[in-house]
Amino acid sequence: MAPTAIEVIRAKRDGQRLDDEQIDWVVHAYTRGDVADEQMSALAMAVLLRGMDPDETARWTRAMVRSGEHLNLSTVSRPTVDKHSTGGVGDKITLPLTPLVAACGAAVPQLSGRGLGHTGGTLDKLESIPGWRASLSTDQIRTQLADVGAVICAATDGIAPADRKLYALRDVTGTVESVPLIASSIMSKKIAEGVQSLVLDVKCGTGAFMKDAAQAKELAEALVAIGRGNGLNVSALITGMSVPLGRAAGNALEVSESVEVLRGGGPSDVVELTVALAREMLRHAGLSDVDPAQVLASGRAYETWQRMIAAQGGDPDADLPRAAHTHVVEAPTSGTLATLDAYAVGVAAWRLGAGRTRKEDAVQHGAGVRCLAKPGxxxxxxxxxLELHTDTPHAVEGALDALREGYSVGNDSTSPAREPGPLVLDTIR
Known part of the structure; x- marks a missing residue:
């Protein structure tokens, strides 16, 4: 007899190891609709609390891949390489990185997602560009890779449909932080995507799902192991996420900042991490002799960005949405900005409308937080x-509550600011 949903839930709730049959059945039954959202929510919470061993996680990942189709990129003449971030606050790196690596000679099929909890989603950001569309067919993805070398889009309906359902469910059920669910979610899409190489950006800090170095390393090693076991050239950079990345957290605000980077400006931390990840991607692609910093400065990456956006129906020169209401948070005293907590800023942006409370919610494209000062x-x-942006002024109070303990100004003589730590904390190869 086939397992039942309640049997699988109880087994994991009680700390048992799920066998291959249970995993295969529950993933495919959920994809078909035979397992209800509330049952999968209970199982996801059990996994969060009880965990999965490496074999369970690997099997869960394979079941997610097998729930749909495998994208064939064999006709793409360039080496294919992708990057995935585990999510952070102000993490818009995919936007400048994808056209940059394409301008360096690789093909980058970036199948991206929407916001999870307090972290932003690449598709939500790009949909703030008038006319841009996230949904492409498999043929359109291959054509754009051949013509432009870069595509950022939603996974097609056929790629890991089990993950698409579970991804949205985790966002609204408090189960985002589970290492096995994060690892299987990321790698099921990337394996099904059909790329040759993958670089992972595993965030570590208060604004990340992995709060400390040990957690981040555990996740990075799990991801790399799953990738290698499925024939991918894969490595992971563990990067800091205790301070927002760049100076903008929110959809259109982050697009605007990304364009600044592509035009040769933008915040130094965004530029630094973009170039570091590009170097690692180009190493996998056999293009180590290309200097991404020079390509970025040359303007070629910006030209690729314009072509990539236009190929998906967007107007790269159009004005971006602006929020109807802004509220300024002022420095309470003089000194040095000592702290600016990424999680507090992320929650504030989410409450202002940049993220979702329910999986069916729309986001406000103009909402978010602009950081007018950074630590140090x-x-x-x-x-x-800080500048708060929203279309719903009543949301400001909740955002201010989130920020209340999220920043501090120190007296230089008694409470000097801590020097920002390095962006890249470790590399797993």
Missing amino acids: EKVVAGQPL
Whole structure:
């Protein structure tokens, strides 16, 4: 007899190891609709609390891959390489990175997702560009890779449909942080995507799902092991996420900042991480002799960005949405901005409308937080520190509550600011 949903839930709830038959059955039954959302929610919570061993996680990943089709990129003449981030606050790196690596000679099929909890989603950001569409067919993906070398889009309906359902469910059931569910979600899509190589950006810090170095390393090693076991050239960079990346957290705000980077400007931390990830991707692609920093400075990556956006129906020169209401948070005293917590900023942006409360919710494309100062910078009393953007002014109070303990200004003589740590903390190869 086939397993039942309640048997699988109880087994994991009680700390048992799920066998291959149970995993295969529950993933495919959920994909078909035979297992209800509330049952999969219970199982996801059990996995979060009880965990999965490496063999369970590998089997769960394979079941997710087998729930749909495998994208064939064998006709793409360039080496194919992708990057995936585990999610952070202000993490818009995919936007400048994809056209940059394509401008360096690789093909980058970036199948991306929407926001999870307090972290932003690449598709939500790009949909703030008038006309841009996230949904492409398999043939359209291959054609765009051949013509432009870069595509950022939603996974097709046929790629890991089990993950698409579970991804949205985890966002609204408090089960995002589970290492096995994160690892299987990421790798099922990337394996089904059909790329030759993959670089993972595993975030570590208060604004990441992995709060400390040990957790981040555990996830990075799990991801790399799954990838290697499925024939991918794969490595992971563990990067800091205790301070927002760049100066913008929110959909259109992050697109605007990404364009600044592609035009040769933008925040130094965004540029630094974009180039570091590009170097690792080009190493996998056999293009180590190309300097991504020079390509970025040349403007070629910006030209590729314009072509990539236009190929998906977007107008790269159009004005981006602006929120109807702004609220400024001022420095309470003079000194040096000592802390700016990524999680607090992410929750604030989410409450302002940049993220979702329910999986069917729409996002506000103009909502978010602009960081007008970063840790280590001098400020004076009354100086604007943060700018809150929203179409719903009543949301400001909740955002301010999230930020209340999220920043501090230190007196230079008694409470000097801590120097920002390195962006790249470790590399797993």
